[in-house]
Amino acid sequence: MSENTGGRVAQETIELTENKRISDGYFRLRARCGAHYASAGAGQFVTLRLLDQTEPLLRRPFSIHQVSIGSNGIPEIEILYRVVGGFTSKLSRQPAGSRLDLLGPLGHGFTVSAHTRPAAVVGGGIGVAPLVFLVWQLKLAGMDPDLITVFLGGQSKSDILCKDRFEHMGVWTKTATEDGSLDFHGLVTTPLETWLKTAAPAMIYACGPHGMLMAVGKIARSANIACELSIETLMACGLGVCMGCAIQTSENSEGYQHVCKHGPVFEAAALT
Ligand SMILES: Cc1cc2nc3c(=O)[nH]c(=O)nc-3n(C[C@H](O)[C@H](O)[C@H](O)COP(=O)(O)OP(=O)(O)OC[C@H]3O[C@@H](n4cnc5c(N)ncnc54)[C@H](O)[C@@H]3O)c2cc1C
């Protein structure tokens, strides 16, 4: 996992420039943010709070979906989110112009490098959120997009997100749905395993549901391929203070690490 943080973390008030439904239950918001986001890394996250609302009490974590620099030189952050409960439901009803409290960038992200061998990028459902920024940063680092294959999996075709954005970046995409409503009928790990029969990738990156991540980690380990997984846990402080996000890893002698501080991206070998 990369040491791509260490940059400034700041709390600020942002104003939504857009908050749009992009698929059933999925939204994408956009807002101008602090200049320090220009050095944010793919896989890092932010926490959000609705201003003037006491409920929910805790800030909520979201991956950085994209950071782009506007013509005025001001960075703009995008967050892709799924409506699952109280916070995300309220967030989805905020019109452009609403103000939010943003804290970040937080955590350690993916290792971004100009791999000269192929890379697989595997996203399950909303797990695709940090992967658009990852592919964009791999390209920026000088990686040939022709060497990048993005595997997108979901329950149904409405859970396959951002295919157009990946295609626009010139990378290969392969999709799988569990109900067969789009492309391969089954789990996303099946097209990944088929691809691995002929590709010799330098790295597999993945973000998605726990079961998918463990399966991808196992595939990578058995094929002896470097693999980084972005994992989710419930979080309270998001800053490494409350210990609410501790997970067992083999990366340190104490046997556990904090997802918000040491992750959310971990080497698969430390988790599986
Ligand atoms: C590092 C990190 C990055 C994340 N990035 C994104 C993202 O880019 N887009 C996105 O839509 N979501 C992301 N999440 C998950 C997001 O934080 C939760 O969906 C959100 O906090 C739910 O808040 P809520 O009040 O709407 O739902 P709640 O009412 O709090 O919860 C609704 C349901 O979702 C479950 N849930 C809540 N938080 C999490 C969590 N962190 N992990 C797993 N299950 C959870 C609860 O157990 C419950 O079943 C991320 C989480 C982490 C830890």
Ligand code: FES
């Ligand atoms: S959420 Fe508090 S230590 Fe990670």
